[in-house]
Amino acid sequence: MLENIRYFFRRAIRNMQQWPLLCSAAILTMAVALATVATFFLVVVNVEQLAANWTREIQVIAYLEDAPTARELPGLFAKLENFPEVEKVKYISPSDAMARFKSRLADEASLLEGVDRNLLPASFELMLKAKFRNQDGIDRVIERLDNTINVEDLRYGQKWLERFNTFVGMLRFISLILGSFLIFAALFIVSNTIKLTLYARRDELEIMALVGATMRFIKIPFLLEGALQGLLGGVVSLGFLAISFHLLIKRSLTSFWLTPTDLNLLFMTPGQQLMLVIAGVMLGILGSLTSLRRFVRF
Amino acid sequence: MIQLFNVTKSYGGESAAVKDLTIQIPKGDFVYVTGASGAGKTTFLRMLYAAEKPTKGQILVNNQNITRIRSSQIPYLRRKIGVVFQDFKLLQSRTVYENVAFALEAQGKKRYEVSKKVYQALKEVGLEHRLQRKPLELSGGEQQRIAIARALVVDPLILLADEPSGNLDMEVTLDIMELFKKANARGTTVLLATHDHSLHQRFPRRVITLEKGKLITDQQSHHS
Ligand SMILES: Nc1ncnc2c1ncn2[C@@H]1O[C@H](COP(=O)(O)OP(=O)(O)OP(=O)(O)O)[C@@H](O)[C@H]1O
Ligand SMILES: [Mg+2]
Numbered sequence: 001m002l003e004n005i006r007y008f009f010r011r012a013i014r015n016m017q018q019w020p021l022l023c024s025a026a027i028l029t030m031a032v033a034l035a036t037v038a039t040f041f042l043v044v045v046n047v048e049q050l051a052a053n054w055t056r057e058i059q060v061i062a063y064l065e066d067a068p069t070a071r072e073l074p075g076l077f078a079k080l081e082n083f084p085e086v087e088k089v090k091y092i093s094p095s096d097a098m099a100r101f102k103s104r105l106a107d108e109a110s111l112l113e114g115v116d117r118n119l120l121p122a123s124f125e126l127m128l129k130a131k132f133r134n135q136d137g138i139d140r141v142i143e144r145l146d147n148t149i150n151v152e153d154l155r156y157g158q159k160w161l162e163r164f165n166t167f168v169g170m171l172r173f174i175s176l177i178l179g180s181f182l183i184f185a186a187l188f189i190v191s192n193t194i195k196l197t198l199y200a201r202r203d204e205l206e207i208m209a210l211v212g213a214t215m216r217f218i219k220i221p222f223l224l225e226g227a228l229q230g231l232l233g234g235v236v237s238l239g240f241l242a243i244s245f246h247l248l249i250k251r252s253l254t255s256f257w258l259t260p261t262d263l264n265l266l267f268m269t270p271g272q273q274l275m276l277v278i279a280g281v282m283l284g285i286l287g288s289l290t291s292l293r294r295f296v297r298f
Numbered sequence: 299m300i301q302l303f304n305v306t307k308s309y310g311g312e313s314a315a316v317k318d319l320t321i322q323i324p325k326g327d328f329v330y331v332t333g334a335s336g337a338g339k340t341t342f343l344r345m346l347y348a349a350e351k352p353t354k355g356q357i358l359v360n361n362q363n364i365t366r367i368r369s370s371q372i373p374y375l376r377r378k379i380g381v382v383f384q385d386f387k388l389l390q391s392r393t394v395y396e397n398v399a400f401a402l403e404a405q406g407k408k409r410y411e412v413s414k415k416v417y418q419a420l421k422e423v424g425l426e427h428r429l430q431r432k433p434l435e436l437s438g439g440e441q442q443r444i445a446i447a448r449a450l451v452v453d454p455l456i457l458l459a460d461e462p463s464g465n466l467d468m469e470v471t472l473d474i475m476e477l478f479k480k481a482n483a484r485g486t487t488v489l490l491a492t493h494d495h496s497l498h499q500r501f502p503r504r505v506i507t508l509e510k511g512k513l514i515t516d517q518q519s520h521h522s
Binding site: 204212213 | 375404
């Protein structure tokens with residue numbers, strides 16, 4: 001068994017050395033395809049992150065007709081906090097509101113002297129849970145609010161956020177389509193590249209079959225070769241991505257339309273990097289399998 | 299032991315390549331298969347190592363019916379059969395050693411076992427000093443001897459040779475005949491397809507003659 005494994009590896013590596021051009025073509029094809037797909041993935045992840053940052057600020061503010069009394073307040077508070085969509089509730093009493101207003105007016109604060117300190121309405125600020133930070137969640141919270149308290153006025157997330165979310169959804173969809181298309185294209189090219197190497201070695205395949213090699217024995221070195229090429233392709237694409245990402249970050253620190261703090265760009269997690277390399281291996285194995293089916297027959 | 303019962307092979311053309319062939323070849327026999335070009339010699343040999351399936355009839359090799367052999371079983375049949383061709387079918391990119399070792403490696407033999415056997419087989423054909431050469435650096439006769447070493451290194455029960463000396467001159471052909479005779483003397487059944495009648499005059503053995511796919515004569519030699 002160990003003997004066989006050693007033999008398979010020797011064969012696979014020898015084959016690659018024997019056809020360096022074909023071998024590098026296969027590796028590069030896979031690297032380009034994987035890098036492109038991973039780039040799509042990174043764009044989506046980062047735009048999503050940006051969206052998440054922005055939608056974090058989505059909240060519903062309910063201005064109350066009458067400020068609740070100190071006795072009513074805890075009950076109301078508890079009710080609002082019990083809304084399944086709500087993460088956090090903040091109560092702004094009329095005097096809090098006035099204080100805020102004053103601080104915003106700053107120098108002109110004297111204008112407010114003598115004004116009734118209950119002039120501004122009391123309000124509840126409802127922070128929504130992450131998955132309800134969309135139109136649907138807002139609508140639901142508004143409905144619940146209408147059934148719970150006397151709301152004078154409501155203020156909530158701007159329309160453009162909704163549009164932005166639609167955009168993110170579309171981006172994700174397009175990436176998925178383009179990504180799978182690319183993967184198939186890569187598979188096709190890899191399979192054809194391997195077909196070329198098989199064609200170049202058809203004598204060898206014929207003779208192996210002639211001297212009584214089993215199907216498995218004939219195929220495994222080629223599958224292994226595909227896997228090794230996929231592994232290399234994955235590593236190359238990862239290296240390429242890491243370097244480009246690094247350069248992008250460096251550039252964006254000096255000049256970019258977003259400040260570095262906004263632009264907290266995400267790279268792939270170690271797990272995702274591993275996935276990328278594994279995807280390369282799978283791609284190589286699949287590419288070999290599909291072309292072997294055509295070539296090795298008894 | 300090779301047995302054919304009413305074997306017909308048709309490639310779909312008008313007439314069959316092999317027609318209603320019934321032949322018994324006992325273990326250890328040495329048989330020439332002759333006939334004009336297109337008589338069906340190659341087809342006959344190819345059916346024996348399951349490269350072709352007969353259209354009709356039954357073929358038994360070593361008491362195993364290979365007529366409806368499953369493709370997963372074919373490798374195990376071929377391990378008992380060495381095959382030699384007119385065009386040698388050596389791997390040009392491999393050394394002489396590797397070419398012969400190929401047959402053993404394909405059967406999953408251990409490495410130390412391989413090197414020992416390869417050396418012996420090459421010594422048998424007188425080429426043990428050419429281990430690291432590539433086939434194209436050798437003469438046609440030497441290449442054919444390597445191909446024979448590859449066929450014999452696995453100690454086959456049967457050796458099939460399809461015009462093995464078709465490209466070689468008489469002197470070299472005689473060398474090669476010696477190798478076949480030696481293998482036969484050790485008990486390997488040998489089937490040798492050839493146009494060359496001089497071979498059978500020099501080494502009289504059983505002769506099977508095909509014509510348009512049919513068996514027309516089957517002469518036992520007085521010498522064997
Ligand atoms: N793969 C094939 N497909 C179709 N017809 C074939 C095939 N192989 C052989 N034939 C036909 O079968 C017949 C027998 O061919 P075969 O090769 O067995 O003859 P042969 O005796 O070996 O001839 P030669 O002495 O020229 O090698 C011929 O008419 C040939 O054209
Ligand atoms: Mg022939």
